Amino acid sequence: MQNFIFENPTRIIFGKGTISRIGREVKRFGSKVLLVYGQGSIKKNGVYDQVVASLREADISIVELPGVKSNPVLSLALEGIELARKEQVDTILAVGGGSVIDTAKTVAAGVKAEHDVWDFFTYKKAIKDALPILTVLTLSASASEMNSAAVITNEKGARKFSIRSPFIQPKMSILDPTVLYTLSPEYSAYSAVDAITHALEGYFNNSEPDSLLQDRLVEAFIKTIIENTEIILKNPTDYNARANMMWSATLAFNGLTTAGMGSVSYPAHMIEHSLSALYDIAHGAGLSIVLPGWMNYSLEKNPSKFARLASEIFDVKEINDKEAATEGVRLLKSWFAGIGSPTSLRDGNIPESDIEKIAENAVELAQVWGLKEYTKDVIVAILNRSR
């Protein structure tokens, strides 16, 4: 195990009927909130009304920043920064999924910065302060509700980049699984793909060979996500299935599974960011296209680890590592397809003739993230396995 610092102070309030606590929780940090949300689904499913009622009861003033879309864009975050400054809000409340929370995080850091907030994403500047962020989660996948990362797309140049800082870690997140009852089958599937990919990238891309404890945790989360997603797709209002999926997705990317693993990289996410930035495809859908291709490209470097996954998750046994590894990828890809997530560029309506262009976009992020082995040629080779 390698040296690490683990610190995750986010307070999680989990369960049925917990949204009514949001007013009291916000009150601990301020009295005027920027309420960030998306395209209006929270108005249809009643979450907006519950949040506003609780905030009003706690005498919190509300300024609204609606309109966050998936693959959230810098321009809206810049609007949010301006609005937060003008209205002098003291707290940011995100009500939504990862896109909404990441927009809220960008605003929270941007308000306190005297330079272009994008400088944080290109690692030219470090975040040194931020407004307190609280969240009410309505889509489980990113774990942004309990981690210190955010991803934003800069429409100029179609760059989907990320930041990470303890200052933007949410102080408190409310996770009520019943808000997921109205989530579509497509997004329920994409959520599962995203959470599984978070866990798997850490599992495969770390610098620590002694990882059995963390491997077991990853396998626990993946098994739980797989079995509960299957239940959810049959019965979207199964409380325990939604709850297990929700909590697993949070734990799968809150720092627990990567603590002690040394340097961890996220190449499938890196390549997917280019798909999202260029084609505005749902992040989970992009991942189910990229991940199996990445796995097929990578498995020869570490067949025993891929064989372990095949054995633990899909019970593939009694064949050699290389064959088991390949069979494991085939079964995972087939599981992604079975829950309705695309598993090839063609499935995702992305022209195969664009592979070069996608790779050129991805290489730019590879440089920012310091993933030197991911040259354009390597990325093309991976995308060729995702055709």
Added chain:
Amino acid sequence: MQNFIFENPTRIIFGKGTISRIGREVKRFGSKVLLVYGQGSIKKNGVYDQVVASLREADISIVELPGVKSNPVLSLALEGIELARKEQVDTILAVGGGSVIDTAKTVAAGVKAEHDVWDFFTYKKAIKDALPILTVLTLSASASEMNSAAVITNEKGARKFSIRSPFIQPKMSILDPTVLYTLSPEYSAYSAVDAITHALEGYFNNSEPDSLLQDRLVEAFIKTIIENTEIILKNPTDYNARANMMWSATLAFNGLTTAGMGSVSYPAHMIEHSLSALYDIAHGAGLSIVLPGWMNYSLEKNPSKFARLASEIFDVKEINDKEAATEGVRLLKSWFAGIGSPTSLRDGNIPESDIEKIAENAVELAQVWGLKEYTKDVIVAILNRSR
């Protein structure tokens, strides 16, 4: 999954060579520290010197409270409270294992209370404030370094009781696995028993039937603790084995595995507290006596869960639940014996004729903890299975 609040803000600094950071960490909270430690092992293994050097470098004044013994006693905590008040320390630093940390927690809460600190342990009063606590861990088992609980023995009446409050959760803990290199085989074994028992009590004694995610986490920790303890007993300076044991023991009782499980009870700990209070036996040694007896007494109520444990941990398969459950308990007991931890009252030099007396002591804690089903007769029945 049941509703829960999960909040664990302790900053963990983990790895080789990390003790030298303690001065800087203390500096974030104060400038005059009460240094709590035990019987002097930290002077032999060099940890004391490392801590003091780092504190001096950071200009921290030091007041010492040495002499904590295992099964830490109220009288020393009372001395510590008086000393902390007289010297006006602003921070408490525990350098030791669970006994030292729990003494530090009791002092930290007691300094701020205007009444007898024991009132917290009898639940007559609630903790409302405490001095900040930091720790340098030298014995892995209790997870006190990353949780909000403390256990103290009141010598008057031989009562070993506990407290729990977010105010006494350590702000920061340093876990350097190399400090465990000099830990004796006996205490290495007792540590494993304690950590396994923490995880198993939550596994069996919760009010939530939908616990597959948490079950898998518990199983991951127990497997990791078992395999690494076997390595440690052969090679006490195996870094990865000490590191995996250390981090697993912390995670096994930091709130992660019980979040969502509803009300969780610790009957084996409850009964063991009487053994420690009356006979001053090491806590882990007491647990390896009580736990198998408790399991044999309890398995008929929930044979399938005990059978699951047998299958997951000891690969017991293809027999009916009741038989598998019994076989699992036998194998766990045999594993405890194999690592050198006592598994019967006789092994622990506790007179079997004292069973009634022990049960009378344990019933008092059962009442404080609200475990109504643990009458004196039930406790006697359990202890009869631990003869």
